[in-house]
Amino acid sequence: MKFIEIKNVYKVYNNGVTALVDTNLSIGKGEFVFVIGNSGSGKSTLIKLLYREEKPTKGEVLVGGINVAKLRNGSVYKLRRKIGVVFQDFKLLPKLTVYENVAFGLESIGIKDDEVRTKVIRALELVGLKDKVRAFPNQLSGGEQQRVCIARAIVNDPKVLICDEPTGDLDPNLSLEIVKLLEDINKELKTTIIMATHDSQIVNKMKKRVIAIENGVVVYDQEKGKYYESSKSNN
Numbered sequence: 001m002k003f004i005e006i007k008n009v010y011k012v013y014n015n016g017v018t019a020l021v022d023t024n025l026s027i028g029k030g031e032f033v034f035v036i037g038n039s040g041s042g043k044s045t046l047i048k049l050l051y052r053e054e055k056p057t058k059g060e061v062l063v064g065g066i067n068v069a070k071l072r073n074g075s076v077y078k079l080r081r082k083i084g085v086v087f088q089d090f091k092l093l094p095k096l097t098v099y100e101n102v103a104f105g106l107e108s109i110g111i112k113d114d115e116v117r118t119k120v121i122r123a124l125e126l127v128g129l130k131d132k133v134r135a136f137p138n139q140l141s142g143g144e145q146q147r148v149c150i151a152r153a154i155v156n157d158p159k160v161l162i163c164d165e166p167t168g169d170l171d172p173n174l175s176l177e178i179v180k181l182l183e184d185i186n187k188e189l190k191t192t193i194i195m196a197t198h199d200s201q202i203v204n205k206m207k208k209r210v211i212a213i214e215n216g217v218v219v220y221d222q223e224k225g226k227y228y229e230s231s232k233s234n235n
């Protein structure tokens with residue numbers, strides 16, 4: 001069994017919109033995977049199932065041996081500790097410094113001050129922002145703000161880093177820088193990385209496994225090396 005297993009998953013939202021149809025995916029420990037598809041194709045939904053922001057309507061989601069859909073609300077924190085998340089809009093707390101933003105989650109789970117310090121400095125070093133510890137988010141460029149978010153997401157050594165359109169608000173050069181940083185993290189920390197994007201330029205440059213979704217259907221999975229029937233008719 002792979003580290004992440006998605007089996008026969010369907011997601012139908014309350015308003016009747018079907019976001020995922022019979023989705024099956026396996027992702028191994030330490031992989032770097034792009035999930036691509038147009039806006040509205042189901043990328044975010046797929047990603048939200050992994051950290052239990054949404055539950056599947058049908059099917060199974062397994063992350064590191066945890067049956068995500070069946071997890072009790074009171075145990076969701078056990079899953080979330082294994083997962084770091086980076087979003088398109090940075091979601092940094094504007095009144096906290098870079099250091100405080102990265103430390104925030106650690107402090108709230110009761111990690112001691114000196115350990116927090118070691119972890120925060122290490123994460124900021126990794127993303128190349130150690131000299132910005134005292135800056136506030138509005139004193140940073142977009143690329144720098146996204147680096148802070150990445151530091152915040154990796155600070156507690158998650159097994160998986162999930163990135164939902166992390167370069168959506170960045171220009172092409174910065175986007176590539178951010179993805180290269182994710183690649184470094186993948187190599188150095190062995191973190192499994194799943195990145196949703198509609199930026200085909202980046203995907204083409206990086207030469208990683210690609211999973212493509214169209215209208216809620218996985219139409220291509222590089223691991224399986226083929227386009228499925230549903231997309232063949234479009235090509």
Ligand code: ADP
Nearest residue numbers: 013015017019038039040041042043044045046
């Ligand atoms: P993507 O990330 O590829 O843009 P999403 O997963 O966000 O796609 O959306 C897939 C489909 O599900 C879209 O039709 C979207 O409108 C719908 N959708 C997403 N979130 C919700 C929600 N909370 N309630 C109802 N429909 C939703």
